[in-house]
Amino acid sequence: MSIGSNSPEDEPPFPDVSEEKRSSVGRALKQARIAAGLTVDEISGSTRVRIGIVHAIEADDFAPCGGDVYARGHIRTLAKAVGLDPEPLLAQFAAEHGGGRPAPTPAAPLFEAERIRPERRGPNWTAAMVAAIVVVIGFVGFTAFKGGGDDAKQSVAEGATPPTSEAASPTPKESKPDKAPAPSDSAIAAAPQDKVTVQVSAANGRSWISAKDHNGRMLFDGLLKKGESKTFQDSTKINLILGDAGAIQLYVNGKKIEDQFQPGAVERLTYTKGDPEVG
DSSP, X not given: OOOOOOOGGGSOOOOOHHHHHOOOHHHHHHHHHHHTTOOHHHHHHHHOOOHHHHHHHHXXXXXXXXXXXXXXXXXXXXXXXXXXXXXXXXXXXXXXXXXXXXXXXXHHHHHHHHHHSOOOOOOOHXXXXXXXXXXXXXXXXXXXXXXXXXXXXXXXXXXXXOOTTTTTSOOHHHHSGGGOOOOOHHHHHHSOTTSEEEEEEEOSSOEEEEEEOTTOOEEEEEEEOTTOEEEEEESSEEEEEESSGGGEEEEETTEEOOOOOOTTOOEEEEEESSSOOXX
């Protein structure tokens, strides 16, 4: 009589009691939420985790989380909200979804900080570009204005022969032009015979004047204050515009012009070589 022995195949397998009794991560979170008397809407409002993601996690569906790092962050947040210790749940999640590797501790804090931190805005390049354009336009305008002033000064220097010391020490004729004597014969003889010479004096008040040569080049365009004078020369003719002719006294080719201009009258005049004649 032989005593037989049972083979391993004949022995019934032992049930895995730990697998049966162990609750899933999602189920544990759901049961804790229900035990705390909280709804999904309330959990979503307090944690700022979307309602759809809360439902998916409680059903052990972590795909809507967008990755394991975000899933661990949601698990940690939801566990704290329902009063559970998140570490065992994170370890269980890592064992089931991360190949047994422990969840890195910085993942959850990093996620939570990114979730609640306000969205950062990049530099306002539009405002910076507008400011730069304004600066460039201002610089170009200043340069053009300065250049225009220099050109006007250069035109006066090239087309006229103003007194060199009229600002520092004005002559009696310029300071009191209404009392200036008529030019002498020597002054008339001194005027160049081959050119037209026009002296404009603001004897009775200030006046805007414009002076051009025979080519139409601007010799002067501006305000002549009372007591000031300008002298212009050209080989052929001088074209004048007087804004207030009554305030102006003219000397052309060394001779005083006796025309009785009315105050406030605008006069357009042209003078040539020789005896002064208004053209």
